Amino acid sequence: MYVDKYPVTNAMYYDFLKQSGYIPKDSANFLRHWVNMKPSQEDMDKPVVWISYNDACAYADFYNKSLPTDIEWQYFASGSRRLKWPWGNEYDKSKLNADEYGSITSVNTFGSGKNEYGILDLCGNAWEMTQLYDDGMHRFMLLRGGSYYRAPDFWHAQGGPCANDSHLKCPLLNEGLNRNSNVGFRCIRRVANE
C-alpha cells in the first residue's frame, strides 16, 4: 500500500478539476471557500475541504487511487509500533494544528508531526475521510485524525485532534450537509502481492 504523504490540497484538487472536468451532480456547498471556482493563493497548500465523499472518490478514481478504509488509516498512521499519535505515545500540540491558528494550515506546516513513514498532517488540522460504510439502513463515514476545530458544547460532535486509535462517526445525507469546512481526505494506492 502506498499512502499520500499529505492530504489532498486545494491546488491538487484544482488541477484535478481542470484535468477531469468533474462536475458534481449536486453542487450545494461544493468548494464553498473558493472564489470563482479557484482557491486563493494562500489556500493552495491547505487540505481541500468543502468536498463530499463522492467528490473525494471522484478525485481518487481519476488518479487510480482510493480512499483508505478506516482500518487502513489506523494501520498506516500508527505505524509498526502501533503508536497512539503519529509521532509517539504522548500528545504534543507543538506537532500539529490543534486550534491556535483558528483555521486550517498548510499540510507541511508541522514537519515534526510526521510519523515513522514520513506521512504528514495526520493529526489535527482537517479531518480525513475514510471509505464509506453502508449497514443497510445508514450511510456513514468514520473520520480520522481530528481537526483544529472544537465545538463548544458537550452535545456537539467532539472535535480537536484525534488519536490514531479513535474516530468520529459522521452520518451522511445530502451533499450540502456532507461537505464540511474542515473535512478533507488523503489517498492510498493498494498494490497486489505486497
Place this chain on the structure above:
Amino acid sequence: MSKYTLSTQKLSFTVDTSPLKIISITNRLNAKVCSTIDSEIFWIECNDQKISASQFNIMFIEKHDDGVSRLLKFSMCHKCGVCAYVSFLANLDDTIEVIIQMQNGDGKEARFVGIGFPFMSDGKMLGLKNSMYYSPSKPFESSRGEALLDLHAACPKVMSFVRNDGYGFDLTFDIPRGSNTQECTLELQHISSLDELKEYKSLVRLNRYRAVTMQVKFDAVSKGWMETFGKIKSTARSKVDMYNYMRPDLKWYNNIFLHQFAYIYSREVYDYENDRVDIERLINAGKDFGGYDAICLWHQYPRLGVDERSQWDFFEDFPGGLNGIAEITKKCHEKGIKVMLPYKPWDAPDNMSTDDTARKLAHVIEKTDVDGFFLDTMFNIPDKFRTESDRVKKGCAFCTELQPENGRTIEVLTGSWQQSAALPYQTPILRYVFPEHRSHFISRWSIDSDRDNMLKKAIMNGSGLVIWQDIFGSWLPYEDYQKAEVKKWKNIWLDNRNCFLSKNVFPLWPALQCDLVINAFIDDLSGEAIFTVYNNSGSQIEGELFSCQHYGKNSAYDLWNDDTDIYITDKKVFGSLKSQQTAIIKVK
C-alpha cells in the same frame, strides 16, 4: 390559663403551656379522629446539650384575629441564646399552619444547632387505629418497594396519616417562591418513609435575624387519597394560567397520539439512491402503527459540531433547504400530519440573544409552515418563543424533551415527552394534575419486553407514544405484533377520547387488592369512565378489583383483553388479571 385551643371547622390544635407541648390534634369532621400526641414541638442541640421546647421560657403569648386568619403565637427564649417563635395560623380554608421561626438571640455570630420536631416525627400521629402513612416523596409503593407515583416540582408535597375509612390528616409542605430560608421544610419534603420521618433531625444555621425554620400546613381529610390528590391538583393549578391550553389554534395538539421521531440519516426516511427525503415511505410505514399524527424531522444531532455550522445553517443545508422542509410539510399536511423541527439550546452562538433565537425560530416557521418545535434537552422555554411564533403563525406547538421544570413552563409549553423507564406501574402525577398538558411516552432504548412495558405504561396513563425506531444510527424497529398493539391502543384511545382527554382524571385509584395499580379517566358529561388496571404482582389476581361508587352503574368490560372476565356488581368491578397484565376497563 395553660391550655390553648385553636380550631377551624375541620381541625383543632390544643396546646399546653406548662410546659409547652401539643396535647392533641383533632379532625373535627369525625370527632373520633383525635390524635392525642402530648408531644414536644421541637428540640434543639446546642453546646452539646439537648434542649426541648418545654425548657424554653415563654416570653409572650399572642392571639390575633384579623377576620381572615387567626393566630396563636408563642415567643420564647432559652438561656443558651436561642429564641423561638411557634405560630399556629388558622386559615379561611380551615387549615392550620404550624410555623416555627428561630434566631440566635445573643447577638453573636451565626451558629449551627441540631433540630428535630417530635410532634411530627415521633410517630404519635399514627395513634389513629388502622391508619396509613403516605410520605411526601414516596407516597405509594408496591409490595416490592417500588415507587408508584412520579412526583413533580409543580405539585406540593403532602404527608398523610389516614385511616382506612378515609379520615385523617394531610400535612403539606409548600414553600412560597422566594421565601426565607426553610431548610427543614425543604428536607421534610423529601422524607420517603415512616422510619425516615421518625429518625428525622437536622442542622440549621441560626443568626441574629429571625428566619422560618419549618412550616407545615395541617388539614383534615375524610376521603383519603382521593381528597389529598384533589388538593394537590387545585393547589398546583392555582399557580398556573392554562390560557394556552384553551386556545382554539392549539387544540390540534390534543389529537396528536403518535409522534414520530424521524432520524433523517436513515433509510427509514431518506432515499440515498435518489438523494432525497422520502416522506411518503415514512408515512406509509406509519400505517402499521395506526398512522403517525406528527413527525419531527431530526437532522442536526449528532452532526452538529463537526464544523462551525450552526443549527440555523443546517436548516438551510437540509435537502432542498428551507424550501425542501416546506415541501415535506405540505405533503404531510395534505395527509393530516403535523410537522415539527428540533431546536438545540446547546448550539447557541455566543453573540445570539434569546430574542435573536426566537426571531430565527419564527423565520423558520414562516418559511416552512411547520407546526412547532421540539425543544431538545430542554425543560423550560423562553416566553419570547411563544410570542415570536404567534407573530408569524398561530397555533405553533412547543414540546420539550424533558418534563417541564415548573408551573411557569407548563403555561408556555404545549407538551413534553414523558421520557422514563418502561415500568407500567409508574404513574406520573403531572399527567393527572395538568391533564391538558400532553405528554407522549418514550423510552428510546427499550426493545423486546421493555418496549411492551412502555406501551403498557402509555396505556396505564391514557397517553400516546413517541415512535422512534432509529436512535441516532441504531436501528431498533418495532416487532409486527408491537405495531399491531400500538394501532389497537390508538383506536381505543380515539374511540374514548372523551375520557382520556377529560380533566377529571385520577392517579392510583384505590384498589381493592394489593399490587393492583389503577388509574381513572372519567367523562362527567357522558357518565363513562375508563379504568386502566395493571397487575403488579407475581401471580394472578382474581375477584374484586375496585369500587366505582360515583361512576358507571350498569356495565363494565375490558377493551384490551378477551380473557379477564370483567363484570360489575354492586358498584364494584370484578375480574381476573394475570401477573403483569394490563386491562382497559370501561364502565358506564
